[in-house]
Amino acid sequence: MDDVWDTKVWDEVKKFFPDDNNGSRIILTTRQSNVAMYANDESPSHQMSLLSPEASWDLLRKTVFGQKDCPSALEKIGRIIAQNCKGLPLAVVVIGGLLSKAHDNKQEDWEHIASNINSIIMRDDSDQLEKILYLSYNYLPHHLRACFLYMGIFPEDKEISVSQLIKLWVAEGFVKPVTPKSFEEVAEDYFKDLNDRSLIQVQRRSRNGRVKTCIIHDMLRELCIKEAQEEKFIQVINRHIRLSPQGRNNQRRMSIHSNGLPYLEEFDASYIRSLLYFYNNSLVESQLSSLPMRCRLLKVLDALTIHFREFPIGIVELIHLKYLGFSYIGRCKFPASISKLLNLQTLIIFGDSYLYLPRSIWEMPKLRNFLLKKGVFDHPFPTQVLGKDLVVLQNLQTLCGTINFRCTKKVFQIMPNLKKLGVSYIHDERINWSSYEFDNFIYLHQLETLKFQLISMDAPPWHINPAFPPSLKKLTLKGFQIPWERMTIVGSLPNLEVLKLKEFAFEGSLWEPKEGEFTKLKFLLIHLSTLKHWKVNQEHFPQLQHLRLSFCSYLEAIPFEIGEINTLEMLELYECSGSAVESAMLIQEEQQSMGNDGLRVRVISSYEYYHSR
Template identity: 85%
Template sequence: MAYAALVSLLQTIEEFPGPVRQITVVLQGKASCLLGILEDSSRKSSSSIKPLDGKIRDASFEAQDIIDTHISSQALSKSAGCGVGSCFWEIISALQDIFPAIHLCQTWTDVKGLQKVIDEFDSILEDLSKVNDGKEEAPGQGSSLAAGSSKSAPSNKIAVVGLDPDMMHIKDRLTGSPLKLDIISIVGMGGIGKTTLARNHYNDSLIEYYFDTRAWVVVSQDYHIKEMFTSLVGSTREVGDELNQRSIEELALRLYKNLKGRRYLIVMDDVWDTKVWDEVKRFFPDDNNGSRIILTTRQSKVAMYANVESPSHQMSLLSPESSWDLLRKTVFGKKDCPSALEKIGRIIAQNCKGLPLAVVVIGGLLSKAHDNKQEDWEHIASNVNSIIMRNDSDQLERILYLSYNSLPHHLKACFLYMGVFPEDKEISVSQLIKLWVAEGFVKPLTPKSFEEVAEDYFEDLSDRSLIQVQRRSSNGRVKTCIIHDMLRELCIKEAQEEKFIQVINRHIRLSPQGRNNQRRMSIHSNGLPYIEEFEASYIRSLLYFYNNSLLESQLSSLPMRCRLLKVLDALTIHFREFPIGIVELIHLRYLGFSYRGRVKFPASISKLLNLQTLIVLRGSNLYLPISIWKMPKLRHLLFTNGVFDYPCPTQVLGKDLVVLQNLQTLSGAINFRCTKNVFEIMPNLKKLGVSYIHDGHTNSSSYEFDNFIYLHQLETLKCLFTAEDFEAARPSHVNLAFPPSLKKLSLKGFKIPWEKMTIFGSLPNLEVLKLTEIAFEGSLWEPREGEFTKLKFLLIELRSLEHWKVNPEHFPQLQHLCLCYCFKLVAIPFEIGEIQTLEMLELYECPDSIVESAMLIQEEQQSMGNDGLRVRVFSTSDYVI
């Protein structure tokens, strides 16, 4: 965790120079140098830094503790001081800028502490210099897991369970069209069965007969190019020690000659890097004779790089039934399972969460159990995850840890952080990214924002099959994800050893060694009594996934015990009133909690000058003070129902208020004032969610929706309009104007006439449009040509719409059309089916005539050879926008 610790330290130094600027400048230089070395070691697959990782981490922690404690002490003294005392602190602060030699006693202590860290950094740099003097191996020439004859494919075909669809699909691609050389990529997480699937095809008698020659090579993370070619050449025709005497160029040429004119099958197992494919691809001839290459990898980008024309084969987890079938065969072979063990055996299989390697490892453990006693099986069933990681699971640990150890330094902390979430939790990617940023894991990369860099981190972890995408939003972006239980166990185990995260639940208590050095605590059950057992001053993050009646009162002690806290996620705890002590946690970057009833934030919330993310959920209205506009580092404000106090126009850019340059998200605001002056406070807002309750009297011009155009960076807008009485008239002639940057727009309840749709159709970057509950009013919609040029997703929930006239040029990029409760619409325009990009028609509670028209469109497209259009029909209970 050295990398994450250094990134966080450098961010802290940049924000707060520390007790003495000169010494923190030196500290900053040393930390930057070490960070550069870590980044370089990731690019070179160097292992020289690993033995020093813990020293760098601990020294970085110590420096950050000194600086943060110094800041807290000064803030506490200033807030407690008054009269002469307060003035004294201001004078000292001013004098320190002019005469650096003037310090308080505490400052001298801080200086000595920072100097100690600098000395430690110097010592580490010296050690690294000694290690790197001629001892580093060139990239790609590592010594571990090199390809070679010792790793050739086993000769026997092994039994597989649950892979029948995969087997049929791969076999069809191996022996079917096209005749040109085809690269078949099998992608999935470690232990999911990629190698097993490839091996069973490789050793299949039909495949052996079909291909003139075959070759198998295990590439792995650290590969030798020469040994890779040696293995391939030896598999195709030649064997003998003389191959080792040949150069890489000679071996590559020999491989090409051995394959030329023959129908061949090459399996490249466990490919980690696109460079591998660049090294070998030109030596695989394409004679248009049906030759094939199977490539297995954990990384989607590798698969896409090798073959952009054909889709990769994504491995799926086993079903519960297939898991049990595999477990039964692993334990008993061809024998029957005793009936007394079948029920508990099925539970064990299900607890393996569909990962074949986990099932096999547990099966091996059960096969060694004494006389297959039921109590042994029950014990394993209740502890399957921890047993896999703790007992004789070298194979599983080696494979899973290989994925983890191969991560570049900047991804390791992000991956281990997945362990803070409860088992099987569906994780919001948006929340995860905000947490990564608040934790200081993300290194800024101009011109990208912290969040954009964090999204790149997430995609990288997903490509490596370490995180599984669960759901996507309407614009195709990942909405939620999950992590397999086995990988989560790895995260928890490694994070605890790295002093990174401590998970507390009913089964885990802090070890004596862990009570004084854990930086992050994740509470999954009633773990608060344990807080008294550890040194809370070390804690930087507290995340609660548990709630009971005692938590609200017990959390009141946090400001005194965890003064350096940066992340507090207490969304599971329902407060009855604002926890006032939280405003003393001046280092907070992320704050999330829930509440009951109405809550009014105190003006002192502005003391949280470092706060980046504020999430407040549930309850009725939340009243926010004008001081919320004085918090310059705010990046995300998310509420269920947020009511704002507003500055007057003369205050907007005055000395008491700041321009919230960093604010990107404002969601859940009620009756928000869309004035130009208010929008000037948040010029870089990207996502806005607002709702309005019309009283039946307010003039339409007072809403000022045409001022949205001043939000020049806005990409997502959700604007909901309701009336106190549903039948009451909405304000007519509402003026609307949007910035050209808008990509996603959701409207509800406006009763806009269809003639104004051209305002929306002319938006040059609009990709998603959702129209619900009388957003538009009228019976006929006839789009104009040249509109909606980039629209990909369209949702219509309009009960008044009867006729819709369309031609394919109106929506040239449309991929997904969703119709809901369109009771008066006669039929889907037949021309919709002629849109070449259309992939999905979804219907929710629509009349039979609409369903029939959708089916006719699908049949017509199928008759023309377009099998890509799908139609899905749902009932009311399925409808979620």
Template identity: 60%
Template sequence: MAYAALVSLLQTLEESPQPMQHILSDLLEKVRCLLEILDDSARKNSLSIKDLEGQIRDASFQAQDIIESNVLTQLELSKSVSCGVGSCFWEIISALQDMFPAIHLCDTSMNLDKHKGLKKVIDKFASISGALSKIKDGKEEAPSARNSWGAGSSRFIASNKSALVGLDQDLLHLKEWLVGSSSNLDIISIVGMGGIGKTTLTRNLYSDPLIEDRFDTRAWVVVSQDYHLQDLFTILVISTGKDGSEVQEKSVNELADRLYKNLKGRRYLIVMDDVWDTKAWDDVKRFFPDDNNSSRVILTTRQSEVAIYANPRSPIHHMSLLSPESSWDLLRETIFGQEDCPYELEKIGQEIAENCKGLPLAIVVIGGLLSRDIKGENWEHIAQDVTLALARNEGDQLTDILTLSYNSLPHHLKACFLYMGVFPEDYEIFVSQLIKLWVAEGFIKPLTPKSLEELAEDYLSDLINRSLIEVRRRKHNGEIKTLIIHDMLRELCLKKAQDEKFLQIMNSHSHVFLQDRNNQRRVSIHSDSLLPLTVVHDPYLRSLLYCCDLHSSNRLVSFIVSFKLLKVLDALTIRFSEFPIGILELVHLRYLAFCHSSNLWLTASIRKLQNLQTLVIILRDTRMLHQDDTLYLPSSIWKMPQLRHLLFEKGFSRSSFLEDIIGEDSVVLENLQTLSDITNLNCTKEVLEIMPNLKKLGISYVHNSLTEWSSYEFNNFIYLHKLETLKCVFITRDAQAKEPLPLNLAFPLNLRKLTLSGCRISWEKMTVVGSLPNLEVLKLRDNAFAGSMWEPNEGEFTKLKYLLIESNHLEDWCANHTHFPQLRHLCLNFCTWLKAIPSDIGDIGTLETIELFECNSSVVASAMLIQEEQESLGNEGLRVRVNSYDDYFKARRNTSLRKVTT
């Protein structure tokens, strides 16, 4: 974790007080230089730099500890006496000078005997210095690792045809692809995580009699991570030639030319198994001739990027995990072959198979273990923790295969991947929460013009494309909403995190971390039985995350605040009845999340947390929300320039918002991207200009007879030029009131998601929404628009993908496929007045689902008729779902469960 440690240290240096920044400028440049060296070493696949990473990591940790501890000391001293940079600060400079060789920060000298704790760090960096100079001078020796094509090829040749349990449809689909009518050379990519069965599937495909007869010549080569062209071309020439004499003492160029001649004019099938890099494809592709004779190349890879690069025009075959039924079939066959499983072992066997989470290699490996115990004496014990059983008995093969994926990661992704171990097993991870945590942890190296969050999204996409994490749910516009990580990959995270001193999981059933519990940078609590956590000793703890459910917080505050250097505190599972004032001592906090149980007054002293980036405060259970339960915000919160995300449950400013946010000491919150949910925001131009980079805004307006709607100046939303998501809920205290919203409502052109509730605007004014050029998601709730008829205008809603209409008096909807050309999902809830869905809606080529809940029977009938008509036209993709109460409220609960953090 040298790279992540250096990035975090870099941010600490850049965020240090101004006097320190000037003095530490040389150190800052040294850290940047080290980051460049690590980036360069990743590109060159350097081995020698890897030997130094642990030393760099430890030294960076200690440097960060020294700086942040003394910043804290200076802040504490400033409370009682006004002073500049004290003598203790000069000790910091001297210590850092010795830790980072060749840095001359100042003329201050020091006696090392006074800093015994730094001697080990100094020794480490003394050894690092020489190695770094070799790298800078380009004297580092190239890796000597050899490609494993010989072993891999032999393994393939010697192996028997594997059973394709659960992969029959994959085989059929790919076989049709191989023998398809296309005469051009086609590159077919099979993508999936390690151990998912890519090679097994391809092996069966390659050996199929139909495929053998189809092609004049075939060749199989295992590429691997450290391939050598000489080896690749040698095996390809041998496989496609008439004898082996063609490869004797041939150069790479001669072998490549020989391969081209062997393939020219022949229909061939080439399998390039286990491709890790686009360069491997670039090195060989020009020697595969395209003679319009339906030749094919199959690539297997863990990385979508490689597949897309090899053939951007061809679909990718993504491998899926096995179903529980197929998992049991594979496990049973692995253990018993063609014999039946004893009846008394079937139930526990099925449980073990399901606990392998559909990964074929894990099933085969655990099957090998179970086959030694045909009587099933230990099956119950193994079923309790399959991952542990694999780790203790047969895990080497599986671990080695999965470790290849981790080792191939560039430096900047390794910490992000290991962080997935923070969450409990089978936990559904919200992307928005994960990204905020990554940023707060300091994993993201700034790179203009993108924001840290945008860079984090790029990191996330890369991990997904490398088949290391899996998308679980998507938002209505196709964006990723939640993720999961396979148990075996999570186990890999935990093992590597232990080696890298990266993460400590505190769980009464944990088997991973049994060593001394010191030097802990991050701790994730998965069991309340361990609290209070007297086992956590390290005063330099940076992150504390609670993933266990606690109903009382009183005994925890004193424990939490003992970690003075804490940067991340995620306590959303802990309910506070009042603001935990002790947390204000944690001046380095960047991320703070907790729950409250009723009215909560946020202290004005929150401003002490000047490094705070994300603040999340929600009610413990949103279903218990009372209309008077409110989070009261102080004016000081609008004076914290580092804030990036403010997420509340009914956050309400105690005085006029305009007075709170604008004053003599007002600041421009340039970093603020999220503000949700705030009550009665007065949208004056002056207020909105304080938040120029806001991307997500959620507001609730509570209307009474003393306030005119127009006083909130909704037309000024247009000044939020970067706003992408807006949610406006209008609540009228008088249930009989029918007053509509002012007609001067206006929205910024960049808006992509809009939720409106209670506006009561005439449908005739819908053009203010329909004309938004980038709108993808529109949710209209509680008579957001009023009237009995809606007839959209031509040329509007050009990018709309999701439309929800809920609790509305709409009767006649006059629309056709031209009004919503890209609509994918239509959802109608409680539309009891609506007569029918326009029949032409079914002609929208992109439409996938129509969901209905509590609508007239005539609406349901019209939806079914639309589906029948589309099926008669050959469109099998459109589905109509009529939801029950259970379906509806389950969906709403899932949406609101973590809505504040997302």
């Protein structure tokens, strides 16, 4: 049963397939995972993968030449054509059918096709693939269509941050509230639905299994762009696309790639609601200064690829903005008038130096996500900020990239629903560590992710006493040199799934976990440590799936009891002592001798290590 779209179809026909225990089988193909699960929820469905470059070439060669050999002069460019189909079998067949009609098989014709594969496949006289892809789009429920078409804003082959994508969907108004879920949780459901329909591909996952990045196949991206332009939903501008004069008006969203930048002046900007840059050009600074006059209704401005020398002050007049992202170089002064943006939901500011932030930041009640690289509040935050009647930031869920943030109880009370926090500290001898009040993390009752790091210090802060909320699921600690004896502050967290201990987060030669700790921990990283002896048994980490050790040159051996953890699937080592590596190999051998082939041990190369961080 090929290409089944609805569970009702299976309900209507399955009664004609009685189970007579005669060994017969039914193969059902579908683009929607819920249909596959509905047909048989007792075993996992087989997820079809894209073709490898070699398999793509083999299919293309057979489509064009049948049983004959491919001329040697065409094989190199033919392999390029096959690879440019990005593993999609139907694309290979469509292109192969086109090439098979060419009787003379000139090399220059093949080279032209290799350079223009997407436009050739999607053109009117080669619409077999387009019609098949459009079936997936036409079956989308209405609330997912805008989210899918929005994927066309990103450049070809770009690895897309799912976190950024969700923030954009929310700012664009595509996500409808569903009580009791937050907008972000509903958006994650939308993303999962698109993924289950095979319209996007997961590229990378975080350590707790959540999707970090995704990509969209070139053919589907072309569909998005074509449909979005016809509906005046999005206009992508690059070196290949120039609009006719009548197409330059009524454009709601514009995504500017490469050389398309100068053409923005040709549009009637009064209609533009979203402006996204994926190209660095110094002309943008002067161009954006006129935005308040030309794009008064702008809701989304993503200029993270543009490196500003100073804050484009005119932006504060864009009072409808819900999403603002930009980067700067050098010293950038952030204006107090940013508080005019009362509708702002997401504010992303990346730069190469410290950014001093005004207290007026906390006067924007709709702020949901505040992401920085090196943000410093230029005032005694706890007292002076709360000296005036500030709104409680009920919507704030993410605050990352702050330096020397004062963790007072009152400050955390104005952000009661914070889920993700990233704070770094550069110790100043004039300030006592206790003034940062690290024990107040416990008042963040909704906090799920915390990145807590010390960038540099004169002396280790042995006396710091952090206290973490029980809601925490993911914790990264760096540089604090807390004695291993105090690991209970982490091990006792009942919901902790991911723990990353970086650059002497804990200090000492012996770590002996206590009974009843780390009950839900799935991933553990120990990076750069003086740990020498580690005493554990399988009950200490009952759900551990992945253990990674890097730069643990003092560690004499990995405890054999680690191998007895039933859930452990991966043990990775990089730049560890020879005896630790040897013990890891012995653990694997012992487990294999006992019939446990599920545990993999990897000694990681430098390339693998730096590309998996």
